[in-house]
Amino acid sequence: xxxxxxxxxxxxxxxxxxxxxxxxxxxxxxxxxxxxxxxxxxxxxxxxxxxxxxxxxxxxxxxxxxxxxxxxxxxxxxxxxxxxxxxxxxxxxxxxxxxxxxxxxxxxxxxxxxxxxxxxxxxxxxxxxxxxxxxxxxxxxxxxxxxxxxxxxxxxxxxxxxxxxxxxxxxxxxxxxxxxxxxxxxxxxxxxxxxxxxxxxxxxxxxxxxxxxxxxxxxxxxxxxxxxxxxxxxxxxxxxxxxxxxxxxxxxxxxxxxxxxxxxxxxxxxxxxxxxxxxxxxxxxxxxxxxxxxxxxxxxxx
Amino acid sequence: xxxxxxxxxxxxxxxxxxxxxxxxxxxxxxxxxxxxxxxxxxxxxxxxxxxxxxxxxxxxxxxxxxxxxxxxxxxxxxxxxxxxxxxxxxxxxxxxxxxxxxxxxxxxxxxxxxxxxxxxxxxxxxxxxxxxxxxxxxxxxxxxxxxxxxxxxxxxxxxxxxxxxxxxxxxxxxxxxxxxxxxxxxxxxxxxxxxxxxxxxxxxxxxxxxxxxxxxxxxxxxxxxxxxxxxxxxxxxxxxxxxxxxxxxxxxxxxxx
Numbered sequence: 192x193x194x195x196x197x198x199x200x201x202x203x204x205x206x207x208x209x210x211x212x213x214x215x216x217x218x219x220x221x222x223x224x225x226x227x228x229x230x231x232x233x234x235x236x237x238x239x240x241x242x243x244x245x246x247x248x249x250x251x252x253x254x255x256x257x258x259x260x261x262x263x264x265x266x267x268x269x270x271x272x273x274x275x276x277x278x279x280x281x282x283x284x285x286x287x288x289x290x291x292x293x294x295x296x297x298x299x300x301x302x303x304x305x306x307x308x309x310x311x312x313x314x315x316x317x318x319x320x321x322x323x324x325x326x327x328x329x330x331x332x333x334x335x336x337x338x339x340x341x342x343x344x345x346x347x348x349x350x351x352x353x354x355x356x357x358x359x360x361x362x363x364x365x366x367x368x369x370x371x372x373x374x375x376x377x378x379x380x381x382x383x384x385x386x387x388x389x390x391x392x393x394x395x396x397x398x399x400x401x402x403x404x405x406x407x408x409x410x411x412x413x414x415x416x417x418x419x420x421x422x423x424x425x426x427x428x429x430x431x432x433x434x435x436x437x438x439x440x441x442x443x444x445x446x447x448x449x450x451x452x453x454x455x456x457x458x459x460x461x462x463x464x465x466x467x468x469x470x471x472x473x474x475x476x477x478x479x480x481x482x483x484x485x486x487x488x489x490x491x492x493x
Numbered sequence: 494x495x496x497x498x499x500x501x502x503x504x505x506x507x508x509x510x511x512x513x514x515x516x517x518x519x520x521x522x523x524x525x526x527x528x529x530x531x532x533x534x535x536x537x538x539x540x541x542x543x544x545x546x547x548x549x550x551x552x553x554x555x556x557x558x559x560x561x562x563x564x565x566x567x568x569x570x571x572x573x574x575x576x577x578x579x580x581x582x583x584x585x586x587x588x589x590x591x592x593x594x595x596x597x598x599x600x601x602x603x604x605x606x607x608x609x610x611x612x613x614x615x616x617x618x619x620x621x622x623x624x625x626x627x628x629x630x631x632x633x634x635x636x637x638x639x640x641x642x643x644x645x646x647x648x649x650x651x652x653x654x655x656x657x658x659x660x661x662x663x664x665x666x667x668x669x670x671x672x673x674x675x676x677x678x679x680x681x682x683x684x685x686x687x688x689x690x691x692x693x694x695x696x697x698x699x700x701x702x703x704x705x706x707x708x709x710x711x712x713x714x715x716x717x718x719x720x721x722x723x724x725x726x727x728x729x730x731x732x733x734x735x736x737x738x739x740x741x742x743x744x745x746x747x748x749x750x
Binding site for chain 2: 392
């Protein structure tokens with residue numbers, strides 16, 4: 192029995208030592224990282240100052256030689272067994288999939304920029320990189336991440352909850368605090384034209400009602416300095432669409448910088464001051480919306 | 494946004510996510526939220542009937558002996574099992590919203606804690622039924638639960654990261670849990686055992702928590718020094734290791750998702 196107790200005590204002490212070591216490593220790492228971060232910030236500040244000096248219109252977003260690689264294993268091992276077998280037999284191969292290849296552009300304050308391109312060309316990837324959700328494999332993005340707002344519809348909607356509960360859930364997820372939602376709750380309901388339905392479960396809503404609610408929640412926010420719209424301009428019936436377009440337009444013209452991703456060239460032609468065409472990860476054209484859209488349409492017919 | 498505002502916002506998000514999970518769990522039933530207490534209560538009644546009638550053992554107050562372990566075990570498995578799939582379940586949100594990913598894991602763990610508190614209500618009812626004395630030693634229970642949660646969090650971080658890469662982890666883990674449950678002495682006394690099994694059980698982190706809980710509730714004793722060391726070391730150690738692994742793999746997880 193004595194020997195049992197001894198073993199347990201030794202094991203316990205060992206665990207203590209291990210956890211202490213882990214704590215030390217973590218603490219050390221954090222200190223180092225802090226140092227690195229402050230250096231990085233300084234560099235960034237200098238860079239931004241330099242840019243500001245050079246350009247008269249204020250540079251808002253600068254994308255510099257962005258390359259994004261996704262690792263894709265050749266017929267991917269989705270089970271541990273497969274992986275084990277492959278790594279033992281040396282069949283473990285990685286294939287790189289290049290979603291974005293050396294893309295750079297600059298966006299100035301107050302510009303409304305449309306990004307077009309066929310499905311899977313990397314449009315959403317570039318938005319994710321700008322908003323900071325993804326870190327590019329190569330290259331740099333200069334942008335104040337706190338200014339960026341990605342407008343998304345219905346993120347985290349739960350069909351088992353009531354409309355009211357969804358307003359709070361969805362609002363929390365896209366970054367409103369409780370007070371803000373309390374204050375704007377009536378405005379949301381009114382805009383979505385859902386008075387009297389808010390205590391109903393969303394499961395019983397029509398799909399138009401769901402998207403109206405989603406749109407109303409997403410757009411009550413104060414206009415951010417950099418607004419990113421990922422295919423949000425076609426919601427609900429004809430009448431609601433008019434209303435929503437008017438709202439988006441008023442957000443656009445509130446002087447903020449806007450990035451729009453869309454398949455519809457007419458949306459881009461009528462709203463943007465600049466267009467960027469990305470095709471299969473390559474930057475094809477950048478410039479006047481009409482010229483770029485025409486070229487894009489031509490590719491479709493050719 | 495300042496750091497403090499951000500933190501407040503994260504806490505708000507965690508609470509909203511948790512209330513979603515809890516509301517939707519019983520959303521199709523008539524009684525709704527009452528099931529959160531009723532369900533564990535009925536389960537406990539059935540279990541104590543079984544254990545007081547069928548398995549009459551040498552242990553005094555066997556139903557409580559079992560239930561003390563049972564609620565902690567439920568907390569641990571509930572937290573780790575749901576946190577494991579949290580990243581994959583919330584894939585769409587992860588892509589669209591710029592949150593730290595930990596939020597989804599923490600929300601699931603918080604959900605498990607809230608569920609645990611509901612079962613605790615049922616547990617207290619059982620304590621009265623079986624005439625267990627309420628003592629001031631029970632003030633230790635929150636500490637034990639907190640340390641168990643830290644341990645569960647550490648495990649969850651690792652599992653959640655692993656689950657993103659391999660769906661198999663889920664099935665593997667359920668097998669591991671079965672073994673783990675039998676190794677945690679949930680429904681048999683430890684004293685009668687010997688050899689390798691006993692070593693395994695005595696060094697099992699879960700058993701440290703379960704054992705302390707039993708000492709507090711059944712014997713009105715504080716956990717031993719050795720138990721405290723075990724609980725703290727496992728709790729804090731696992732939490733730090735789990736978080737470290739998770740942080741290191743953050744970017745690869747994001748790409749994979």
